[in-house]
Amino acid sequence: MANKFASDPAVVAVAGHIYSGATSAAMPIYAKAGIPLLSPSASLPELTTMGSPVFNRIVFTDARQGPPAAEYLYNKLNVRKLAVLHDGGDYGKGLAEAVAAHFAELGGEVVATEALTKGESDYTAVLSAVAAKNPDALYFGGYTAEGAIVVNQMKQTGLEKAIFFGDDGTYGTDFLARTGANGEGAFATISPIPPESPEKEAFDAAYLAKFGKEAGSLSPYTWNGYDATAALIHAVKSVAITGSDGNLYVPRGALVTAVRTLTDYKGVGGTYTCDAVGECNTLPPMFVVVKDGEWVPAP
Numbered sequence: 001m002a003n004k005f006a007s008d009p010a011v012v013a014v015a016g017h018i019y020s021g022a023t024s025a026a027m028p029i030y031a032k033a034g035i036p037l038l039s040p041s042a043s044l045p046e047l048t049t050m051g052s053p054v055f056n057r058i059v060f061t062d063a064r065q066g067p068p069a070a071e072y073l074y075n076k077l078n079v080r081k082l083a084v085l086h087d088g089g090d091y092g093k094g095l096a097e098a099v100a101a102h103f104a105e106l107g108g109e110v111v112a113t114e115a116l117t118k119g120e121s122d123y124t125a126v127l128s129a130v131a132a133k134n135p136d137a138l139y140f141g142g143y144t145a146e147g148a149i150v151v152n153q154m155k156q157t158g159l160e161k162a163i164f165f166g167d168d169g170t171y172g173t174d175f176l177a178r179t180g181a182n183g184e185g186a187f188a189t190i191s192p193i194p195p196e197s198p199e200k201e202a203f204d205a206a207y208l209a210k211f212g213k214e215a216g217s218l219s220p221y222t223w224n225g226y227d228a229t230a231a232l233i234h235a236v237k238s239v240a241i242t243g244s245d246g247n248l249y250v251p252r253g254a255l256v257t258a259v260r261t262l263t264d265y266k267g268v269g270g271t272y273t274c275d276a277v278g279e280c281n282t283l284p285p286m287f288v289v290v291k292d293g294e295w296v297p298a299p
Contacts, residue, residue, distance in 0.1 A: 002026035006033035012236060012250045013038070013259065015228040018221075020044035021090040027052045034252035036259040038232050038280075040224035041191075043168075044090050048277040056259055056278035058228055058269075059191055059221065062091070065167065065285045066098025069189050072287055073099075073137055073165060074106045076299075077187075083112040083135035083162070085126070085150065087142030095167055096141030103139075111135050116146055123150055124157050131158035138162050143169040148178035151186060163187065168285075173217045176293060187298060189285040190220035194269040203268045220286075227267030235259045 005011045006029050014030065014037045017023040023042040030037055031054045039047075039057040043065065047055055073079040082103050086096035093115070100110045111133035114126050127150065130138065138159060140147050147170035154160060166175075166188040176183055193216060194200050203226060207215040215222045239254040262274045274280040287298035 002029040006030060006035060011035065012252065012255060013232045015040065015225065015232055017042060019091065020047060020094075023047060023055070024050075024090065027055050030054050034256060036232075036235075036256045038228045038259060040228040041168075041219075041221040044094055046094075048279055052278070053260070054256055056262075056274050056280055058224055058231070058267075058272050058280045060281050060283055060285060061279070062095045062098055065189050066095050067102040068285055069139070069165065069167070070099045070102035070106060070108075072187075072189075072298075073139065073163075074103060074108050077137065077163060077165075079103075079108065079136040079163065081109050081111045081133070081135045081137075083114070083130045083133060083138045084110055085114050085116055085130070085138060085140045085142075087118050087146045088115045089118070089142065091169065092140075092142030092167075094141070096139060099139050099141070116142070116150075118142075118146060120146075121149060122153075124153050127153055127157035127159060131162075135159075135162050137165055139165045140170065141167055144172065144175045144178065148175055148183075151179045152182050155182065168220055171288065171295060172219055173213075176290065176295070179290075181293075183290045184293070186290045188288050188295075190288055191224060192269075192283050192286040193220070194223050197268075199268050223267070223269035227269050227272070230267060231262060231265050231272065232259065234265060235262065 018041050020042045031052055036054045041059050043059050043062045045061045045063040084096045084100045086092040104110055112130045147166050151164050164186040168190045171188045171190045204215045235258040239258050240248055240250050243249050265272045272280040288295045289298040
């Protein structure tokens with residue numbers, strides 16, 4: 001996809017990518033083409049330490065999602081023995097490692113660390129081995145497909161008393177549909193739901209009318225996706241020029257700079273200012289829990 005966009009002269013900016021692994025692979029291609037990115041959800045911390053002039057994001061990084069999750073587990077849920085699982089991907093592995101490291105710093109014991117194989121449907125062998133360590137909670141770094149399987153197999157492997165704590169990749173109605181009653185009491189960290197405002201109210205109404213679902217029900221990045229796109233349009237308008245031939249031109253170098261220096265841009269989800277490396281969001285994560293079959297703010 002990145003090669004396709006980079007070779008299309010009509011493409012001047014990209015709102016994306018969504019996943020950290022795909023973003024990391026695509027960044028050099030966009031950098032060579034001079035195409036700026038503004039990602040709504042790629043949260044791997046290293047993405048902004050690679051020196052890319054074109055990558056920017058409006059999501060918090062895993063460095064700000066992992067430690068707060070560890071603190072919530074230790075301080076709010078009184079977890080002292082934690083098992084850590086991940087799906088082996090850049091996002092899940094990095095986040096799980098951040099949680100484990102900070103949990104240990106707080107004085108907790110990480111009793112098990114396991115990498116799952118993506119795409120499998122049976123993790124009972126791994127979960128049974130984890131259960132033998134008697135953890136108070138299980139932290140999972142990854143996405144719904146594997147996370148839901150873990151939740152559904154916890155009871156049958158001796159982990160029925162352990163708390164399941166996921167990340168923003170396991171949040172959404174798909175997780176609820178896949179886990180049913182097994183998902184009750186599961187926790188997760190997500191990108192903060194925007195506070196109520198006239199702009200959010202208008203967006204939510206338009207989203208419901210268009211897709212027939214509540215905004216944010218499928219992903220916590222619904223508002224981020226809109227804001228990333230709108231911010232790029234704002235940047236394009238700020239540098240676009242009309243040529244002597246009457247056509248509109250967007251100087252790529254100027255656009256790369258305009259996105260990187262985005263300042264006090266007010267979106268539906270918040271106000272964004274990008275720093276020197278492309279971090280445009282300083283908000284902490286929000287904690288949610290499944291209660292009566294719905295994701296709700298955690299206490």
